[in-house]
Amino acid sequence: MIKTILVPTDFTIGSEELLSCVGELKSVGLEKVILLHVVDIFQAQGLAPMFEENAKKMIEDYRQLMEEVEVDASTLVVEGDVKKTIARIADEENVDCIVMGATTSGLIKSRRTGRTTEYISRRSGKIILIEKYNIITENEEEMSRKACSARFSKVMLPVDFSENTKIILDEIKDFTDIIEQIIFVHVVEKAKNEKELKHKKNESMKLLSELGKELEDGIRISYVVTDGEASESIDRLAEEMDITLIVITTHGIGSFKDILLGSTAEKLLQRTKKPLLLIPFKDR
Known part of the structure; x- marks a missing residue:
């Protein structure tokens, strides 16, 4: 909190x-x-x-x-x-x-x-x-x-199904009283062919639906699975969907004190016109 x-x-x-x-x-x-x-x-x-x-x-x-x-x-x-x-x-x-x-x-x-x-x-x-x-x-x-007002009204949560996903879900629960809508997003960045891409998208949609279940009470939840370069796809979707805030985790680097943003978060920081909530990947 x-x-x-x-x-x-x-x-x-x-x-x-x-x-x-x-x-x-x-x-x-x-x-x-x-x-x-x-x-x-x-x-x-x-x-x-x-x-x-x-x-x-x-x-x-x-x-x-x-x-x-x-x-x-x-x-x-x-x-x-x-x-x-x-x-x-x-x-x-x-x-x-x-x-x-x-x-x-x-x-x-x-x-x-x-x-x-x-x-x-x-x-x-x-x-x-x-x-x-x-x-x-x-x-x-x-x-x-x-650039945006009422920043918690329409929140985008890009997830990659790693350990970061649990961190971002735990943090977002503290904001459920002021969030009106959450859009879960997963970007498939690699696939060998169209068949594999379709399979990955279907599996990702199932996983997103499971993640959103515990937040569905009182909040509108949407799910989007797309493909491409992660930061570019997230930024494009944020503009198209009129997102008011993007919530994304940064990446820790083991025992070192510093925090690296990670390529997706860093590119979004440079690129997007939307407000960002950066959540560090480490125990605070």
Whole structure:
């Protein structure tokens, strides 16, 4: 269950909108939000104390926004390497989830922020909710607009029938009170011929149906089996079906501390315009 979330913010386009997910997460047990700003020591240099003081004033406005939706919120402003500090704070504060943002034009418009999002997705063992934004220009002024609203209304669960499948099902049960519809998806990536492809699709559909049975009470469940390259097929289906959130597991690498996204999750992170919920493949 997600009780505590960490929201790193750099006060750029979309930062305030990033907090809008809190309302939905309140319904599934959210108790505390930690708002974090990291003063980049590589950019601030001798001006770091001034940047830190300004950030403390700005982040207080965000804390007040959380008060308005009756969520307990605390703030942290620290100096350091942005991406490494976010990962460290997430561990030290023992948060359940990190909420970050990315634009739909590439991973994120700012390369520094883009590298941060990618680093956290790879290295952190936390659940990560990545919001996606469309950047539009109105009257020569850039504005952000969320790619999806009500992100838990139509959720896609790509599964590969590995150990990851059990992890993703266990996690999604915590969200059943706010999910309206779940689409289970399996992509057959390899088959020797049409006969084998048909057999694999039929068997996969049976397995998907079994997986969805325990979630059918109160939630609309659909099943899709297709073939092709996994990330491309998932992204295409997500667009065609107007999906509001893709939930996918990352892959652990044994005894190493780091987390590798795995090829499907990594390609989706780069490609899709849909929000992503990344669930790490390891015991937390």
